[in-house]
Amino acid sequence: MDLVYVAQAHGKTQDWLYEEISKTEEFQMRFPDIEKFKAEHNLTLKDAITGFLEFEASVRSSLTAAGYDEGLASPDAVGAL
Numbered sequence: 001m002d003l004v005y006v007a008q009a010h011g012k013t014q015d016w017l018y019e020e021i022s023k024t025e026e027f028q029m030r031f032p033d034i035e036k037f038k039a040e041h042n043l044t045l046k047d048a049i050t051g052f053l054e055f056e057a058s059v060r061s062s063l064t065a066a067g068y069d070e071g072l073a074s075p076d077a078v079g080a081l
Helices: 001-009 014-022 023-030 033-040 045-065 075-077
Strands: none
Touching: 001 014, 001 075, 014 045, 033 045
């Protein structure tokens, strides 16, 4: 929450906020190797997150359609694909 305040109080851009949040341990745990994904596809951080979440959703949907527990699609498992 402090980062949101700093961004707003100092007129920082959304991209700045995304970059600062991406440095946190929690973010890195949730989006493993997002920097690699971002670089490989020449994406902004926002677009890389969106792409990662869309891919994760499609994996979960496929697992559910095949009769598997969607819990198999953990962020670590999806990040390893």
